[in-house]
Amino acid sequence: AVARAASRYFEFPVPVPDCIRGTNPARVTRWQYSPGFYLNHMLHHFPDRLALAEWQSRCRITGLERWHAARQKGRPVVLAYCHFGPSFLLREWLRAAGVPVAPFVRGSITRRTKAKWLKSRHALQPEVPTAFFWDQLREVSRFLADGNVLLIAIDHESGKQIELPVGEEWMFRMAAGAIRLAARHQAELIPCSI
Secondary structure, eight states: OHHHHHHHHTTOOOOOOTTTSOSSOOOOOGGGGSHHHHHHHHHHTOGGGGGSHHHHTTOOOOOHHHHHHHHHTTOOEEEEEOSOSSGGGHHHHHHHTTOOEEEEESSOGGGOOHHHHHHHTTOSSTTSOSOEEGGGHHHHHHHHHTTOEEEEESOSSSSOEEEEEETTTEEEEEEOHHHHHHHHTTOEEEEOOO
């Protein structure tokens, strides 16, 4: 992890096979130069381990009582999050805690890499889809109608946007997809972060 972070920091290219590389070039942030970024990505490749007791003791999840209450009422849940910290691990940690969650991601299902298809076979809760894409809105509706949990980002600039005041001079521009899906399916809307 340290070597990979250093190579990225000093811009030495590290060869990555085409089956692992995504179709969209990722934006590199300062955090992605840290060894912690690569160590978190290692967890992303072994999601089944997170359900073990020694891993569960490393992650404290607060707010699950809202999910339990919605589940008792038979209501679906939409978890709204921002891309802050290792947000790519939200699905794995929540599934390890027993929450049937699937993220709603940008792009098309046809652009998913072979490595992600192979990894999906070994995900926790294999009966729950590993992700939904924009071209799968009917499947998302059925998923929510069954009382499941959808994880959706609110900090991207696509789709309809709303502006929320944050303080006196700051505005937060937010994608309204999470709010619209929750309203349409009478789902509980819960903010989520990691």
